[in-house]
Amino acid sequence: MSVRRLALLALATVCASAQVHPLEQLIETARKGPAAPGLANQIAQTLSPHGGVAVWGGDYLFVSDLTAPPKNAPVSASSAGVSIDQQAPLAMEKIPGTPFWMRLVKMRVGVTHAYQFYADGKAATARTDVAGYNPDSYPKPGVPKGKLSEKHTIVSKIYDGMKADYWIYASPGVDPNVPAPLMVWQDGQGLIAGDLSRMRLFTVTENLVAQKLIPPMVHVMIAPGFSPVGKPMRSIEYDTVSDRYDRFLLEEVLPEVEKVYKLRPDGYSRAIGGESSGGICSLNAAWFMPDKFSRVHSAIGSYTSIQWHPEEKLDGGNLYPFMVRKQPKRNIRIWMSDGMDDLENTHGSWPLQNIQLANSLKMREYDFHFRFGLATHDAAQVAIDLPESLAWLWRGYDPNKTSQEFTMDPAEKDKPYYRVTISNRDAW
DSSP states (O other): OOHHHHHHHHHHHHHHHTTOOHHHHHHHHHTTOTTOTTHHHHHHHHSBTTEEEEEETTEEEEEEOSOSTTOOSOTTOSOEEEEETTOOOEEOEEOTTSSOEEEEEEOOSSSEEEEEEEETTEEOSOOEEEEOOOGGGSOOTTOOOOEEOOOEEEEOTTTTTOEEEEEEEEOTTOOTTSOBOEEEEESGGGTTTGGGSSSOHHHHHHHHHHTTSSOOOEEEEEOOOBOTTOOBOHHHHHHSOSSHHHHHIIIIIHHHHTTTSOBOOSGGGEEEEEETHHHHHHHHHHHHOTTTOOEEEEESOOOSSTTOBGGGTBOOGGGHHHHHHHSOOOOOEEEEEEETTOOEETTEEHHHHHHHHHHHHHHTTOEEEEEEESOOSSSHHHHHHHHHHHHHHTTTOOTTOSOOOOOOOHHHHTSOOOOOOOOSSOOO
16 A cells, blocks of 8 residues: 555544544645644645645635646746636745645636646646535435455456556445446545545445445445556547457456446446546447446546557447447447537547537436536546436436436437537627
């Protein structure tokens, strides 16, 4: 276990005993000013080594050492600022004896906020976004907690000796001896820190289970693997349009999970989700095997040409909008989320591809929901939406059923196709 992970666990234990959440404690310490005792230590334990943003209610603590990518800031900057929602930068205060600068502000919740750090009046980092979390993303008194496993590692035969880590989380209400609904998450290493992760998946799950908005379920969080020679396999696993990743899950990962928790085998009781390449990976799984995964959670999905290799007769995710229109309809339900400032690069346009895919799903009358906001290629929008998106994805779930024909919501049928207007330059 890493030193940072041990520190996080230690801090969480201390704060839990005092009934104060680590993020809430950090905000309260920051209120006392940059010289507050223990502030730098709490920042190092709850945020990244370069800082970040801590959010608790309407309080937002922006912290940066000004060296996060693209790392074009002078280390010895004499002043620092943070621009929020594309407004003029607000001055930040130096935390004595550290490389950190800070600014504590109050802002709206339930929305995303864009921010960018400045050094000596010049942009020092790229613009990104932070989530203004909704109430179900915070721990609530009396709501039972789930259980997170230790890290497991699997060596795949399907991926020729690839090693991949995974974790298992069982929500309250899961009986290890009774088959449970399942949700598989890609890039799972980014979810296991609980409320110190951007998604706050476990807290959201616990709150929704307590409200009976989703069934008690098992989450399996899988990290991208590495080949025997150390090559990252993430794009090959996630962006390749084939059933190979399905087989990896069904033949290798889930049988190991079932040694601890029994799982329902029907696709009606199984969901799969991810961000970016993890988003297209989730649609891949349901597209090729809808009888095994029928609920898809796709955020900032990479429906682009990352693994399009026509010389090898390999399709890429850029074809999905057209595959959905022209291939047989799958019985799946899909929540999609993206933002207008998502990526644009040699692989394609993330915003336009997501809009194209949404229109294709609408044309074929899939049971889908598309949330198109303002965010960049980050987790802010999906984080604020998670309570709503999980409740939507699992709505109407009946443990006595093993199948359902997913049909488009009548309200969606009455809506027009998505249309694009140019907002950042003249249209001629």
